[in-house]
Amino acid sequence: MQGPIPAAFIAEQIGRHSDKLNIGAHAFFLGQVRSDCVEGKTVTAIEYSAYEEMILPVVKTLKEDLFNRFSDLVCLHIWHSIGVVKAGEASLLVIISTGHRKEAFQALEACVELIKEKLPVWKKELFSDGTARWI
């Protein structure tokens, strides 16, 4: 999605699962832009860009992988920001829903690691003095 992930959007997504009665656990990951200090300069925002046409096939493969590994997985959802997200705002939301809590935690960690490794997304730190760097 363009820009930060609003808190109201997160609540709305949680509410959408109330009709799936085989779910017993949700696990969430919410990535937030951190205001790091790099060589005396403060990060005020991160600008995300992506190879958007490649994201859908990558996510499809990622989901197939996780559904094969975690038999208790009911559904999983991923939202990632594109564009500028200010420090303190959310840029990645992952919702994992399972029958029981154990696989919710395991699948969540596996999913976030796969996102970090496989998703064609890039980020540029924007500093308070107007400079920037790719990370």
Next chain:
Amino acid sequence: MATVKILYFGSIRDITGCSTDTVTDCSTIGEILEQIIKRYPAIEGIRYQISLNRQLLPHPAPQTSNLKPQTPNPKPDTRYPIPADGDEIALLPPFAGG
């Protein structure tokens, strides 16, 4: 000989100053890379992977950081597919989602 579309991303886009490009008269992925690097030699200083039509091409080791290059960029590989007219090739610096 094929004409292919090239896409640049992340820090590579800062070097090229554009997001898309075209390479003509090429018969292998290696020739395409040579043409691109001839245009933008500074790309050699960036770690990247290559995708063909949105599929990553095999590479000996995953790239993990822009800042600390650990493995060389892909070299012309005879196992790579032969490019066809209209193919989309992208140069992808290390991913940094999240």
